[in-house]
Amino acid sequence: MIEFDQVGKRFGSIQALDQLSLQFGPGKIIGLFGPNGAGKSTAMKMIAGLNQPDSGHVLVDGQKPRHSRVKIAFLPEIDHLYGWWTLKQAADFMRSFYADWDDRKYTELLGFLNLREDMKISKISKGQRAKCKLILTVSRRAPYLLLDEPLSGIDILTREEIINTLIRDFREGEQPIIISTHEINDVESLVDEVFFIDQGRIVVSGSAEELRITQGLSLVEIMKEAFRHVQQ
Amino acid sequence: MSNSKLKMFTKLYLKDLHEVTAEILIVVIGVVLVTIGFSLDSEVPPPAFLFPLFLLLGLVGFLPLLSSFKLLSREWSHNTVYLVMSLPVSGAMILASKMMVLLTQYVGGTLLLGLSGYLLFATKLFQYIAPYQPDLAVLANNPELVSNLLAFYLAGLAFLVFLCCTSFFSQIAGRLSAKFSGLVTAVTFVFTLILSGKLLEALGTGSHEVNLVMVRMSGNTDSLVNSLYLSSLGYLLLAIILFILAAVIYDRKLEL
Numbered sequence: 001m002i003e004f005d006q007v008g009k010r011f012g013s014i015q016a017l018d019q020l021s022l023q024f025g026p027g028k029i030i031g032l033f034g035p036n037g038a039g040k041s042t043a044m045k046m047i048a049g050l051n052q053p054d055s056g057h058v059l060v061d062g063q064k065p066r067h068s069r070v071k072i073a074f075l076p077e078i079d080h081l082y083g084w085w086t087l088k089q090a091a092d093f094m095r096s097f098y099a100d101w102d103d104r105k106y107t108e109l110l111g112f113l114n115l116r117e118d119m120k121i122s123k124i125s126k127g128q129r130a131k132c133k134l135i136l137t138v139s140r141r142a143p144y145l146l147l148d149e150p151l152s153g154i155d156i157l158t159r160e161e162i163i164n165t166l167i168r169d170f171r172e173g174e175q176p177i178i179i180s181t182h183e184i185n186d187v188e189s190l191v192d193e194v195f196f197i198d199q200g201r202i203v204v205s206g207s208a209e210e211l212r213i214t215q216g217l218s219l220v221e222i223m224k225e226a227f228r229h230v231q232q
Numbered sequence: 233m234s235n236s237k238l239k240m241f242t243k244l245y246l247k248d249l250h251e252v253t254a255e256i257l258i259v260v261i262g263v264v265l266v267t268i269g270f271s272l273d274s275e276v277p278p279p280a281f282l283f284p285l286f287l288l289l290g291l292v293g294f295l296p297l298l299s300s301f302k303l304l305s306r307e308w309s310h311n312t313v314y315l316v317m318s319l320p321v322s323g324a325m326i327l328a329s330k331m332m333v334l335l336t337q338y339v340g341g342t343l344l345l346g347l348s349g350y351l352l353f354a355t356k357l358f359q360y361i362a363p364y365q366p367d368l369a370v371l372a373n374n375p376e377l378v379s380n381l382l383a384f385y386l387a388g389l390a391f392l393v394f395l396c397c398t399s400f401f402s403q404i405a406g407r408l409s410a411k412f413s414g415l416v417t418a419v420t421f422v423f424t425l426i427l428s429g430k431l432l433e434a435l436g437t438g439s440h441e442v443n444l445v446m447v448r449m450s451g452n453t454d455s456l457v458n459s460l461y462l463s464s465l466g467y468l469l470l471a472i473i474l475f476i477l478a479a480v481i482y483d484r485k486l487e488l
Contacts, residue, residue, distance in 0.1 A: 012410070050317055050488040066483065070320035080314035084250065096243040097319050099235050 001025060002047055002144065002178075006056035009042055009200070016042040018200035019056070024144075024178055029170060031191035031208070032180040033223055039200040040180040041077060044148045047178070048074040060144070070098065073142035075133055077149040083122030087115060087132055091139070098140050105169070106139035112168070113161055127158035134162055138169055145177045151186050159186055166190060184220045194219060196226050203227065240321055244329035251306060252299045252337055259295065259341045262288050267348040281352050285345065292341035296334040296392055300399040303330045308407070314488060323482030327400055327475065334396050338389065383460040390464035390471070397474040398424045404478045407486055424474065432466045 002024040009017040016039045024030050032040050045051040046058045049065035049072070060068040081090055087110075095101045110117065113131045121129060134150065147166075151159045163186060170177060179187055194211065196204040203226045204211070208219060215222055266288065270281040307313040316326060402424060406417030 045488060048318055050314065052485075052487060069318060072318070074318050076311075076314045078311045078314060080311050082247065082312055082315075083310070093243055093247065096235055096239050097321070 001061060003059045004043070004046075004056070005059075007043075007046070007053045007058055008055040009039075009046070009051065009053055016200050017046075017053070020197075020200060020202065021056075022195055022202060022205070024176060025193075026176050027174055028192040029166070029177045029179065029190055031184070031187060031194040031219070032178060032197060033182065033184050033194060033219070034197035034203075035182055035227065038182075038197045040182075040197055041148050042200075043197070044074070044146050044178070044180050045076075047144070047146055048072050048076075070100075071143040072146060073098075073137045073140045073144065074146045075137040075148060075150055077152055079121075079129055079133070081121045081129070081132065081136070083120075085121050086117065087119045087121070087135075088117035090121065090132065090136055091117070094136050094140070098142070100141040102139055102141050105141075106135065109135045109139060109165065109169075113165060127154055130154050130158060131161065134165060138165065141175065143175065145175055147177065147179045149181055149183075150179065151181060151183055163187065163190060184223055188219045191219075196223055198227055237321075237325070240319075241325055241329055244321070244326065245332050248303055248330050248333040249336065251303055252333060255295045255299050256337060256340070259288070259292055259337075260344065262291065263341075263344050263348045267351060270352055285349055285352070288345055289342070292338065292345055293388065293392065295341070296338045297395050297399065299337060300330070300334055300396040301403065303333065304400060304403045317486070317488060322479065323486075324475075324479040327479055327482065330400070331393070331396060331475070335389075335393070338392055342385070342388075380457055383457045383464075387460040387464045387467075390467040394428070394467040394471040394474075397471040397478065398428070401474040401478040401481075404481050404486065408481070428470050431470070432463070435466060436462075 004020050004022045007017050007020045008015075014037075018039075020039070020043065032043065034040050042051055046053060047060065047065055049069050058065055060071060065072070085093070091106060095103070109115075113135060115128065115131055115135060119128065119132070121132060124132070130150070134147075137147070138145065150162055154162065166177060166179075167190065179191065181187060188208075191208050194205065194208050195202055204222060211222055212218065215225075217225065266281065266284045307316055319326075398421060402417045402420035405420045406413045406415075409416045
């Protein structure tokens with residue numbers, strides 16, 4: 001389980017997270033939604049051990065994130081792979097660090113995402129790089145999968161491929177997937193549980209299905225409503 | 233089942249080694265050109281090739297320091313720090329792999345340069361000073377000379393390790409500041425060098441203790457060698473302290 005307990009984080013004059021408390025349980029696809037600058041990426045980086053809270057604490061299975069890096073498969077928003085790597089070299093690198101690397105899954109996904117191992121990271125398109133990042137992240141059988149803006153700046157066809165990869169691979173009750181994005185439309189049908197964040201605080205949260213039924217709105221509309229109230 | 237630390241270290245090392253390919257090639261090409269150029273030209277007197285060899289020696293000593301800045305700063309400028317910091321390894325391993333690359337660069341470069349010098353020396357200088365060859369043989373078999381050269385080499389190596397650790401420490405300290413990271417790095421680097429110099433001076437292990445002229449005049453090379461070893465030890469101790477500090481800050485304080 002991932003827990004945020006009264007977590008605060010400030011960058012200069014900006015309050016990125018403000019007394020944020022939440023829990024991510026096992027075996028679900030969780031959406032962390034909010035506009036740009038809401039604090040989603042900060043929260044994701046905290047789970048990955050790349051940021052530390054100023055106050056409160058974050059725990060991954062009862063441990064500090066920097067001690068549980070091996071449990072987290074993290075896909076950051078930015079391109080974080082070495083440009084001179086081929087996909088094969090990148091996979092070899094990841095394989096050496098993570099015992100949960102699944103070669104069978106990697107090989108299957110290569111075909112599914114139309115990728116070749118000899119593709120050089122610096123020579124491929126942005127969409128292909130996004131798919132390379134995805135394959136290197138989801139080829140691990142890590143206890144937690146974090147995807148920070150996995151669809152940002154990606155064309156509609158590649159978006160579909162990425163979402164289909166997640167749907168294809170997700171097994172209910174096993175690896176939880178936490179997706180942070182401001183593009184809710186694309187992942188609306190994917191998520192089981194949602195947290196809407198604004199200015200580092202949770203505005204709305206709950207089961208995606210229950211929210212849709214009780215409010216009679218889509219997740220995109222619920223977000224618009226929620227943020228309209230916050231802004232007022 | 234967990235993956236072996238050695239395997240992880242090897243992967244990090246090979247990745248970092250790739251990052252300094254250009255610097256390694258510069259040295260290799262320079263040495264090869266000088267060696268071939270002077271070997272082919274029979275008219276060149278031996279002192280003429282000593283100058284470019286010494287220039288290359290300076291380059292071999294200087295490039296690892298430049299690489300130490302490049303290796304770390306590139307992780308941030310290319311965003312690969314997101315990958316590296318997510319890995320299930322400590323900051324000490326990340327920095328040690330980079331240090332190993334810098335040592336490879338230095339040791340490889342000096343060995344290559346030594347080999348080139350030996351080849352030129354063997355083919356040219358021996359012919360040039362053939363009448364004095366017996367004296368030269370005596371010199372080559374002199375264990376004191378070998379010991380002195382070794383002491384100089386190790387002192388150079390220790391100083392380089394110290395400089396690279398200072399570079400790592402100052403860059404990581406610089407990354408603690410969101411703004412003016414470069415300025416903080418530069419100030420920390422200079423300040424650490426000055427402070428280290430003062431500290432070594434106070435401990436009596438500074439390089440100022442090594443006075444070649446005095447040693448030569450007194451003929452006491454033992455004191456020279458001892459001073460060099462003492463100085464090396466001082467620099468290595470400081471390097472270890474700076475390395476540990478850099479690794480601790482990397483693990484506990486560094487954020488993206």
